Amino acid sequence: MEPVNVGLLGLGTVGGGTFNVLSRNADEIARRAGRGIRITHAAAREYDPASVPGIESIRVTDDAFRVVDDPDVEIVVELIGGYSPARELVLQAIANGKHVVTANKALIALHGNEIFAAAQEKGVTVAFEAAVAGGIPIIKAMREGLAANRIQWVAGIINGTGNFILTEMRDKGRDFDEVLAEAQALGYAEADPTFDVEGIDAAHKLTILASIAFGIPLQFDRTYTEGISRIEAQDVEYAGALGYRIKHLGIARKSEAGIEMRVHPTLIPERRLIANVDGVMNAVLVLGDAVGPTLYYGAGAGAEPTASAVVADVVDVVRALTSDPENRVPHLAFQPGELSDLTVLPMEQVETAYYLRMQVHDEPGVMARIAGILGDAGISIEAIQQKEPAAGCTELPLVLLTHRVLEGRMDQAIERIEALPSVVGSVLRIRMEPLDG
Numbered sequence: 507m508e509p510v511n512v513g514l515l516g517l518g519t520v521g522g523g524t525f526n527v528l529s530r531n532a533d534e535i536a537r538r539a540g541r542g543i544r545i546t547h548a549a550a551r552e553y554d555p556a557s558v559p560g561i562e563s564i565r566v567t568d569d570a571f572r573v574v575d576d577p578d579v580e581i582v583v584e585l586i587g588g589y590s591p592a593r594e595l596v597l598q599a600i601a602n603g604k605h606v607v608t609a610n611k612a613l614i615a616l617h618g619n620e621i622f623a624a625a626q627e628k629g630v631t632v633a634f635e636a637a638v639a640g641g642i643p644i645i646k647a648m649r650e651g652l653a654a655n656r657i658q659w660v661a662g663i664i665n666g667t668g669n670f671i672l673t674e675m676r677d678k679g680r681d682f683d684e685v686l687a688e689a690q691a692l693g694y695a696e697a698d699p700t701f702d703v704e705g706i707d708a709a710h711k712l713t714i715l716a717s718i719a720f721g722i723p724l725q726f727d728r729t730y731t732e733g734i735s736r737i738e739a740q741d742v743e744y745a746g747a748l749g750y751r752i753k754h755l756g757i758a759r760k761s762e763a764g765i766e767m768r769v770h771p772t773l774i775p776e777r778r779l780i781a782n783v784d785g786v787m788n789a790v791l792v793l794g795d796a797v798g799p800t801l802y803y804g805a806g807a808g809a810e811p812t813a814s815a816v817v818a819d820v821v822d823v824v825r826a827l828t829s830d831p832e833n834r835v836p837h838l839a840f841q842p843g844e845l846s847d848l849t850v851l852p853m854e855q856v857e858t859a860y861y862l863r864m865q866v867h868d869e870p871g872v873m874a875r876i877a878g879i880l881g882d883a884g885i886s887i888e889a890i891q892q893k894e895p896a897a898g899c900t901e902l903p904l905v906l907l908t909h910r911v912l913e914g915r916m917d918q919a920i921e922r923i924e925a926l927p928s929v930v931g932s933v934l935r936i937r938m939e940p941l942d943g
């Protein structure tokens with residue numbers, strides 16, 4: 507049988523990695539796919555030929571639409587990233603009847619509903635394993651391996667850059683900005699690093715995970731997003747002293763009231779396996795009603811780990827080329843006509859426990875006033891940590907852990923605490939999750 511022709515958009519880190527993995531493992535991959543897979547046409551504005559040996563044997567253009575319109579190309583692999591022109595290229599590839607593989611989480615989170623509808627109409631597949639947690643096959647695990655389960659919640663460390671920053675702050679007491687600069691130099695960070703540190707990249711991925719977990723349309727604009735830029739080395743230290751680690755988590759949960767979709771720094775008990783996922787590694791913990799908790803761990807970024815997921819998707823598409831389009835694995839795990847219009851809860855209606863850190867004047871009665879405000883709001887305190895003031899200083903940091911409470915009620919209590927004359931500046935809150943089965 508003739509090999510399948512692939513068009514590759516982008517020859518950057520992941521594009522180059524994909525070309526190299528497909529070339530190096532061609533025989534093994536063909537044995538798995540049942541046919542050879544060859545890249546015949548690629549598009550890149552700029553690239554380093556030395557990093558993709560063998561690239562000279564194929565056509566390379568600087569106009570990605572030429573690849574998408576190439577009648578010999580059966581599968582388009584989109585590794586350009588960003589919203590546009592990626593959206594136009596993918597829609598054009600679909601209109602041309604080509605299958606698409608993409609690593610583009612921003613594209614799927616924002617335009618996935620439109621893209622999947624177009625693909626469904628044309629009877630082609632859009633595969634996106636590499637869009638979430640890089641090399642970890644989490645989409646396949648949830649969409650296929652856990653298909654028997656009602657998923658209750660998903661919690662993931664799904665941004666390697668943020669996890670690297672928090673790990674370095676904890677282990678080496680390093681400064682936020684210094685570690686971010688290193689993550690950028692190592693090539694982990696997004697082109698715009700605010701996507702990493704402000705949680706946007708993780709929110710793209712969490713939006714996708716939530717849809718696959720619960721069978722709901724993609725709703726990036728309903729995902730609450732909070733970054734790690736306000737976390738200081740002292741928070742990492744206080745959390746550690748209380749038996750917790752701070753992780754930047756994406757959490758999707760289904761309750762009676764609706765769906766929670768949120769990305770924010772989170773205190774989790776240090777004994778949880780996921781609390782020990784350090785550096786640039788990613789991990790996703792899924793609770794299914796039948797299987798219980800399952801944890802998926804691996805490299806969430808990087809050339810070849812991401813290429814591993816891209817190439818696996820190409821193999822899946824090749825295997826499915828002859829199957830009935832109606833019987834292919836649905837894009838969002840549930841059949842397109844079966845997606846539910848479940849309510850996504852606003853943060854005020856989400857219940858979690860809290861870590862609160864505030865700076866207070868060292869004077870009698872402060873603690874009582876703060877405890878009184880929390881008590882009035884029905885918020886129960888689990889632990890208190892008060893640090894000695896520095897020599898000659900009249901202010902000291904006060905750390906409180908609370909039991910679970912609705913966010914709306916905590917908002918009101920924090921407003922009252924911040925209005926106290928003895929409290930300096932604003933209260934830092936970090937939500938806490940037990941992540942128990």
Ligand code: HSE
Pocket residue numbers: 640664665666667668694695696702707806807808
């Ligand atoms: N910037 C992302 C991260 C790359 O740090 O996880 C992979 O999506």
